[in-house]
Amino acid sequence: DTAVSQTPKYLVTQMGNDKSIKCEQNLGHDTMYWYKQDSKKFLKIMFSYNNKELIINETVPNRFSPKSPDKAHLNLHINSLELGDSAVYFCASSLRGSYNSPLHFGNGTRLTVT
Amino acid sequence: AQKITQTQPGMFVQEKEAVTLDCTYDTSDPSYGLFWYKQPSSGEMIFLIYQGSYDQQNATEGRYSLNFQKARKSANLVISASQLGDSAMYFCAMREGAGSRLTFGEGTQLTVNP
Numbered sequence: 001d002t003a004v005s006q007t008p009k010y011l012v013t014q015m016g017n018d019k020s021i022k023c024e025q026n027l028g029h030d031t032m033y034w035y036k037q038d039s040k041k042f043l044k045i046m047f048s049y050n051n052k053e054l055i056i057n058e059t060v061p062n063r064f065s066p067k068s069p070d071k072a073h074l075n076l077h078i079n080s081l082e083l084g085d086s087a088v089y090f091c092a093s094s095l096r097g098s099y100n101s102p103l104h105f106g107n108g109t110r111l112t113v114t
Numbered sequence: 115a116q117k118i119t120q121t122q123p124g125m126f127v128q129e130k131e132a133v134t135l136d137c138t139y140d141t142s143d144p145s146y147g148l149f150w151y152k153q154p155s156s157g158e159m160i161f162l163i164y165q166g167s168y169d170q171q172n173a174t175e176g177r178y179s180l181n182f183q184k185a186r187k188s189a190n191l192v193i194s195a196s197q198l199g200d201s202a203m204y205f206c207a208m209r210e211g212a213g214s215r216l217t218f219g220e221g222t223q224l225t226v227n228p
Binding site: 031033040041042043044045048050055056088090092094096097099100102103104105107108110 | 145146151153161164203205209215216218221
């Protein structure tokens, strides 16, 4: 199936731990994103990569570090997790430079920090 | 300033009736795209419909149509013949210029009553 897939779907961990979320897309897109959805359902962009190059880096604590080994993969590593990091994290992909190219989202990773 | 505004936190509609979900936007870029997404309770983000700033006609996709009023900077989603499965959170989003990111509104929770 062509899709954006991210793992794990659920992540429960304690404060202070380090965790990673993985994302892969097989849609042939050249741009990938991480979005955070808070408890009020607001979606905010965190990072974006185009062909492995970081192009968007919003005001995000440097405990969050994205890594893109190739244009089909974008991972998110979070150090020293805090309670406020609890949220749903979405990976997405699209074609850059194409106005009508929607973002295709993964199913999200629900992170709970206790 | 908010770039995307959805003023209806919640909307209710009877099954088989039509419903309009409001979205206004703010941009000085003449080139932009507007997108609507659906997020059911299962959490995935589903792309519904796209409208480009230069499109002469309102976009339609099955039961979804977009009431695009450029001078008013509004891009309202119309769902015709509502179904119970339409109950979900709906997000309006905008892409400006040649950028890749989508900026999202706060969403409208639609409930379809039998």
